[in-house]
Amino acid sequence: MQEFLSNNFPNVLRTQAELFKSIFQTLEMMLISGAISAAFGIIFGVMLTVCKPNGIKPQPVVYQILDKLINVFRSIPFVILISLLMPLTRLITGTAIGTKGAIFPLIVGTIPFFSRQVNAALEEVDPGMIEAAQSMGCSTVQIIWRVYLREGLAGIVRGSTITIVNIIGLTAMAGTVGGGGLGDYALRYGFQRRMYDCTLVTVVILLLLVTIIQTLGNSVTRRLKDR
Numbered sequence: 001m002q003e004f005l006s007n008n009f010p011n012v013l014r015t016q017a018e019l020f021k022s023i024f025q026t027l028e029m030m031l032i033s034g035a036i037s038a039a040f041g042i043i044f045g046v047m048l049t050v051c052k053p054n055g056i057k058p059q060p061v062v063y064q065i066l067d068k069l070i071n072v073f074r075s076i077p078f079v080i081l082i083s084l085l086m087p088l089t090r091l092i093t094g095t096a097i098g099t100k101g102a103i104f105p106l107i108v109g110t111i112p113f114f115s116r117q118v119n120a121a122l123e124e125v126d127p128g129m130i131e132a133a134q135s136m137g138c139s140t141v142q143i144i145w146r147v148y149l150r151e152g153l154a155g156i157v158r159g160s161t162i163t164i165v166n167i168i169g170l171t172a173m174a175g176t177v178g179g180g181g182l183g184d185y186a187l188r189y190g191f192q193r194r195m196y197d198c199t200l201v202t203v204v205i206l207l208l209l210v211t212i213i214q215t216l217g218n219s220v221t222r223r224l225k226d227r
Contacts, residue, residue, distance in 0.1 A: 011195035015185075019198075022175075022185035023205065025099045029171045029181055033106035034164055040111045041163070042156070044070070045118025046144055056130065057140050070112040078109050078170050082179070102179030106170055114163045121155025122148050154224035161217025165210050172206060182206060 006013060047066055051059035076084070082105045086096040095101045125148055133143045149156070175183020182202050190199030 009197040026181035037110035041114030044115035048119040049122040073112040097178040099180040102174040117159025121152040125151045158221045
């Protein structure tokens with residue numbers, strides 16, 4: 001095995017310490033930005049559903065502002081968003097480069113995406129169940145917890161899976177502008193130094209991450225639908 005690696009992946013062996021560091025940086029960015037984006041995404045997704053003109057608590061002004069902000073931030077390419085947020089990122093985190101400097105743009109870029117995923121999942125909830133809850137005198141908060149979030153949980157998990165896969169892609173993109181992680185490793189060694197075995201290994205690792213997350217997400221979604 002050692003001989004096979006030495007013959008086919010010599011540069012990966014020489015840079016293995018940097019590779020493992022990059023993997024942990026990618027996981028760190030994914031977990032932190034994913035957790036924070038999930039919290040805000042659920043809040044904004046619920047607000048979009050509840051405050052829409054025909055929602056259970058219509059708030060046209062709130063809905064229009066939130067809807068437009070989400071559309072604006074979703075339309076900005078992530079590389080441009082990183083550059084745009086650099087002054088604010090530096091103010092909040094103290095740096096605009098490295099893993100620490102990439103997390104804030106990842107959060108800003110992911111929240112609008114996940115908010116739409118949550119909104120879409122909640123829109124799939126049977127309107128009859130909502131009307132039944134209203135007829136029983138349930139409050140807005142009770143309907144959100146007992147009907148929307150409970151019945152829309154499978155859709156939210158499905159949306160979460162898509163979002164996490166999207167975050168992995170964004171972390172790789174962040175690496176091209178000094179954000180660290182596997183994208184940075186592939187750029188510095190695979191592209192700039194033409195160590196193509198480093199690029200190949202990076203692609204394989206990213207594919208494995210996506211496959212594992214997609215498989216787990218699909219499994220959980222099926223179980224929730226079958227309950």
